[in-house]
Amino acid sequence: MTPGDAPPPFAGALGPNLLAFVRLLRRAGLPLGPADAMEASRALTLLDIASRRQVQAGLRATLVRRHDQEEVFDQAFALFWRDPEAAKHAAAMALMDGVKDTSRPPPASRRVAEALQGDRPPPPPKVEEPPPLLEVAMTVSERERLMQMDFEAMGALEIAAAKQEIRKLHLPLDERPTRRFMTHPAGARIDLRATLRESMRTGGEILGLSHKRRVQRPPPLVVLCDISGSMARYAQILLHFLHAVANERDRVSTFLFGTRLSNVTRALKNHDAEVAFEMVSHLVPDWSGGTRIGDALETFNRDWGRRVLGQGAVVLLITDGLDRQGAAGLGEAAARLQRSCRRLIWLNPLLRWEGFQPKSQGARALMPHVHEHRPVHNLNALRDLVASLSSPPPRRSPR
């Protein structure tokens, strides 16, 4: 731009403010880069910036990628545009701060508040001008105190060993033909496109045929894992299992439940087990508490089932079937879950001897609605878990 050109439309207050706003959102956990800020500023030139609703909608369209980010965005927007002083303050805080915040606990108000505060304690309030952020910071203390769980992180060797084990994991129905083809010498079909391309080398003479066959691919895996008190002894090993599965396999969704259901899929995809566990323990409020399996499954069916059970998913339900609520609603929820997935596998670590019959109300309610019941008699190592899941399916006992 030459000095003679007109200044860009938002060279005044809005330009830096927009950048500060994007920085604030980034600190609140939205994955935004400089390109996004540029897109947002371009969007603003196309809108009536006197209209707050248009500005909000325009920034939302350019800066939000997922429905669950909208709440964070709207809160941040309301805060940011309500009070120019707050905006300046936030901008200054964001500028001072170069540290990337990695912990992302879910409640939006707290995330925004934390993002506004930076990593430092809030500045001491000035007498004549109380910081407008105080009101937000207060909501943090109102949040329930969450119980957190510490996990021993695995060493590098242990991680390598765990991955070895997970590669041996072979769930029933693990090879699914897709509708996609790949060139393969032993394929049953002729790949005409490849054959013709090959023939170009020999002046159009077809000397040999190329073949193709269907691509085989494991189905999506959804793991629902019980982390209540009665399962506490297995928590460590289960979490390592879940982490290894999430990183080794394609298309894995992971949910933990005790009295509530938490989606920890994204957290567990973190390659570093330590970081992953740290994130998971922040996400999950109910370690080693009671169990409400029926509620958890119902919540899963309603909120997540349709989003993660597509394309023939296999569901792995890990629980001992001990339900605090005496199995209320469990049968119906399990029945619906069974109908909406390809295969429902119940992995039950309670059984410690061969002749065990599921006696608890929860187990009895669950039993008729699973495709497979896999007891683990001795769950001391990842190997036992993998071996149990990979063995051929047990004969179904008559209902």
Add this chain to the structure above:
Amino acid sequence: MSFPRTVEATRQLLAAGGYVADTALATSVHLALAMGRPLFLEGEPGTGKTEIAKVLAQQLDRRLVRLQCYDGLDLAAAAYEWDHARQLMEIRLAETAGVTDRERLSDDLYDRRFLTERPLLSALTGTPAVLLIDELDRADEPFEAFLLEILADFQITIPELGTIKAETPPIVVITSNRTREVHDAIRRRCLYHWVDYPDAARERAILRLRAPGVPELLSAQVIAFVQKLRAGDYFKLPGVAETIDWAQALTALDAHELEPELVDDTLGALLKYQDDIARLRGAETAKLVAEAKIAATRLL
């Protein structure tokens, strides 16, 4: 036809096509048109996502190219396919004509003549189009990866032929029902908009446009009932499409007002899961009908 210049003009354009949009949606559509970016619409089924593309095509006088996604959708069905039979014939003809120049044969064989256009390629060539990629969540990840080139640069690279770039970039509308999370890479290339259930006033306007035969009182009560129902804890909440269906069903039964028995008999138009219907039927229906009648007086 040129694009609307303001958000309000966009809203009016959609309204002229029979689509009642709120400010947020009109802003997203306006930005998508003005910035030349694909519009990614996510939301519950029956909230009018697909309809936006149809109305845009009709109002901007563009061709609507629709690609319905499904699991295993591949290049041959989505973008282009070589016509191998005709290519083989071409080789034969070249043989009889005594063509020995291998380069020329290759050029002749991979000519646009032998390329069968499927929706994605067709949206890039020919007259300006609105490209609707419907229910992208039903396709698998490899297909999403393929879409990236089209969404970013409005071009398709065909190995044998080269890159085909759109002369007039199509207006791209992608919809998803969230049966699977669509990858971030796709989202990054689009403007995102979550299409929510409309509020009572907007739903009433939609109903008036879509089902003009429904009496005013009934329409207000239907809207109030559905709005109350959506606050409940049901497995599948009714979308706008269901509201319209239900209002038309009630009108066909000559209803002038909601009555509990009538509602019970027609619940199938509104709720699509037996568990939900069983939960609502009876006492719950009577309660909601009574509440809806009171709420409807405020709507009228």
